[in-house]
Amino acid sequence: MATVHIPTLFAQAALEVSGKKLDNLSGATVISKLGLDSVAVMELVAHFEEKLNIRMPDEDLAKVQTVADLGGLVKRLMPAGSEVTW
Amino acid sequence: MAQWNAPNLIAAIDESKGMTEKGYTFLDRDQKELFLSWDALRSEAMKRAAHLRKYGLKKGDRVAMVLPDGEDFVPTFLGAVWAGLVPVPLYPPLSLGKLDSYKDTMVAVLNKAEPTYLITLSKMQQVLWAGLTHVKSLKGVITAEELKGPAPEGVSQDPAQVSEDDLAFLQFTSGSTSTPKGVAVTHGNLRANAWAIMVDGLKSDSATDHGVSWLPLYHDMGLIGFVIAPMFHKVQVTFIPTMAFVRSATLWFETIHRVRGTITFAPNFAYALATKRSKPEQLAKWDLSCVKAFGCGAEPINPGTMRTFVETLSKAKLNPNALLPCYGMAEATLAISFIGMDETLSTDVIDSDAYQKQRTAEPVHISKLTEGKAQEVVNCGKTFPGHEVGIFDDEGKRLPERRIGEIQVRGPSVAKGYFRDPDATERTFGGGWLKTGDLGYLANGNVYIVGRKKDIIIINGRNYDPQRLEWLVDDMAGVRKGSSVAFSKPGAASEELIIVLEARTNSETELEALKESVKQRIVEQMQLTPTDVVVCPVGSLPKTSSGKLQRSKTRQQYLDGTVGKEGNRTIGSNAEKVVLARHVALSLLGRSRHRARRVVEHALEVRSVDDALGKLKLAGDYFSNRLTRLF
Known part of the structure; x- marks a missing residue:
């Protein structure tokens, strides 16, 4: 079964999308404070969806504030038994 | 070429009867298509109008709409118009973690528009509820799902009777949160601007043209340019969900290639993004020779992009002539000027000295650009027949060609004013001319825009447009793209230039070097020395809801000594959790309070009580889940 560490994947995605190096991400990191513009954020979401083969509904994304929230959403959408940590 | 000339949007929808071959195609995130022919759009509008009338809504009543997807938005919008209602499109909450500012803006807009109902998706309700309790005019929420159901019996599906002066819809512009302004667009405005865009501007042909748009439908360019104007002139359109474009920008070109699109529009930033994301193998595969208009407007056009x-x-x-710079604004319904269909991008190189000192646009040789003694301005074309563009100085005197002043517009596309805001209406629409707030000039009747009037920086009697200074800084290595802000502060002798930017580095030496090179660049290019360059942490400068940097707020923070210090990372702080918890709690409270009010108001409406109980239970589950995870 798949194992996903959200902060690691997030940092990879941010690097790929906007060339931004993000250190010290944790579950409590507030995404809106990372200085990614709104387009970059959505590209990042696309990156997650592609990598994990999931679809994150817009109305759920609107409620995501922290890396942990994103983790919770990913966890809910991944097949049962996948390990999602943050 | 078939010529369409319906007197208003309702009549244009009615003309669709029996036209089953073409219409609007809505793509979803998985590229699945939903095709609604002109005829089907008419039937959908009639059905939805009946649903809305069942709620007691009548001509002139406002209905707010928060519907992110075209397949819900378009038929609902047309249905509301068919019933004579005044739709108020609002942007949906999309970005991660911006719920606080979203809610504030939404409440301010709704309190201005005073809608009777809000239409949204059932799954969106939960996100919106927190704010709705603060909107007194609202009687409740109608879900898009409800409007899709079979038409209610015994309710009229007849088109409303409207005149030219009747309000068609309210277009809210992304201004400041505290004082939102809703542009009152009439049926006469829509007809005039649809004609200007589709006939005078694009020379559209319903037999051959095909629009492609990913633009948000709550924005004037997406709504008027791709829903309303094509409905008047029966040009088929394929809609890409905005979020699908943002997730993968090349989907725009890919779709044009696939459906053989001929007309598309987007702001400057989208051209930059989609070009950057286009891979060589995609470019080799695509055939975009079908496009006759790649319209570019809605924000300053950067010739380099x-x-x-x-x-x-x-x-x-791509046919280079397809590129179509244009100029417009919501207050003029949408379009003000286009370049000709047979013209391509052209620019004017004007002398910086003459611009800054005498406010004149004197053409100079292009070589002056590299010397930093000139600037390049994009030709945005001529205005449409029946419309007039004038340039005025601060005293209201009309200026001749190549003199720089405020661009003003008059003609049948200019809106009635701002909804229920006589002061703002007088300021902007008074005296028979729409004051655009843009600075520019005319040359051979073509419109050239140099900047925004209120942002203009005047130093030693010279005028500088902050956008141009910011473009210079944005290009530099180490500067976060789109993060620089230029403004002036009062100095000893004259105003002084301040540059604030976000940088990718934290190293002290690199920061100092960056400040120096920013100063140097501005000096080289503009012969102007910034008094201060402030480098802030990434993400700390204030932005508007649409992600644009706020110059005035940044300036204020600079003057207060708080720039870059507010909104820094507070990772793991309890405050963030409290904000989140507050949202959830408010959402719940708002929901129950609002429902309770409705229950009292409509004590006999059993259906909504059941509905309320069901929804409360759902919200309760959500709340307890959230709490367990948080604390």
């Missing part, structure tokens, strides 16, 4: 686009996309057989 446009040239890169034309050069890169030439590999996909």
Whole structure:
């Protein structure tokens, strides 16, 4: 079964999308404070969806504030038994 | 060429009867298509109008709409118009973690528009509820799902009777949160601007043209340019969900290639983004020779971006003449000027000295650009027949060609004013001319825009447009793209220039070097020395809801000594959790309070009580889940 560490994947995605190096991400990191513009954020979401083969509904994304929230959403959408940590 | 000339949007919808071959195609995130023919759009509008009338809504009542997807938005919008209602499109909450500012803006807009109902998706309700309790005019929420159901019996599906002066819809512009302004667009405005865009501007042909748009439908360019104007002139359109474009920008070109699109529009930033994301193998595959209009407007047009686009996309057989710089604003319904269909991007190189000192646009040789003694301005074309563009100085005197002043517009596309805001209406629409707030000039009747009037920086009697200074800084290595802000502060002798930017580095030495090179660049290019360059942490400068940097707020923070210090990372702080918890709690409270009010108001409406109980239970589950995870 798949194992996903959200902060690691997030940092990879941010690097790929906007060339931004993000250190010290944790579950409590507030995404809106990372200085990614709104387009970059959505590209990042696309990156997650592609990598994990999931679809994150817009109305759920609107409620995501922290890396942990994103983790919770990913966890809910991944097949049962996948390990999602943050 | 078939000529369509319906007197208003309702009549244009009615003309669709029996036309089953073409219409609007809505793509979803998985590229699945939903095709609604002109005839089907008419039937959907009639059905939805009946549903809305069942709620007691009547001509002139406002209905707010928060519907992110075209397949819900378009038929609902047309249905509301068919019933004579005044739709108020609002943008949906999309970005991660911006719920606080979203809610504030939404409440301010709704309190201005005073809608009777809000239409949204059932799954969106939960996100919106927190704010709705603060909107007194609202009687409740109608879900888009409900409007899809079979038409209610015994309710009229007849079209409303409207006149030219009747309100068609309210277009809220992304201004400040505290004082939102809703542009009152009439049926006469829509007809005039649809004609200007589709006939005078694009020379559209319903037999051959095909629009492609990913633009948000709550924005004037997406709604008027791709829903309303094409409905008047029966040009088929394929809609890409905005979020799908943002997730993968090349979907725009891919779709044009696939459906053989001929007309598309987007702001400057989208051209930059989609060009950057286009891979060589995609460029080799695409054939974009079908496009006759790649319209660019809605924000300042950067000639560099446009040239890169034309050069890169030439590999996909793009016709350089297809690029269509244009100028417009919501207060003029949408379009003010286009360049001709047979023209391509052209620019004017004007002397900086003459611009800054005498406010004149004197053409000079292009070589002056590299010397930093000139600037390049994009030709946005001529205004449409029946419309007039004038340039005025601060005293209200009309200026001749090549003199720089405020651009003003008059004609049948100019809106009635701002909804229920006589002061703002007088300021902007008074005296028979729409004051655009843009600075520019006319040359051979073509419109050239140099900047925004209120942002203009005046130093030693010279005028500088902050956008141009910011573009210079944005290009530099180490500067976060789109993060620089230029403004002035009062100095000893004259105003002084301040540059604030976000940088990718934290190293002290690199920061100092960056400040120096920013100063140097501005000196070289503009012969102007910034008094201060402030480098802030990434993400700390204030932005508007649409992600644009706020110059005035940044300036205020600079003067207060708080710039870059507010909104820094507070990772793991309890405050963030409290904000989140507050949202959830408010959402719940708002929901129950609102429902309770409705229950009292409509004590006999059993259906809504059941509904309320069901929804409360759902919210309760959500709340307890959230709490367990949080604390």
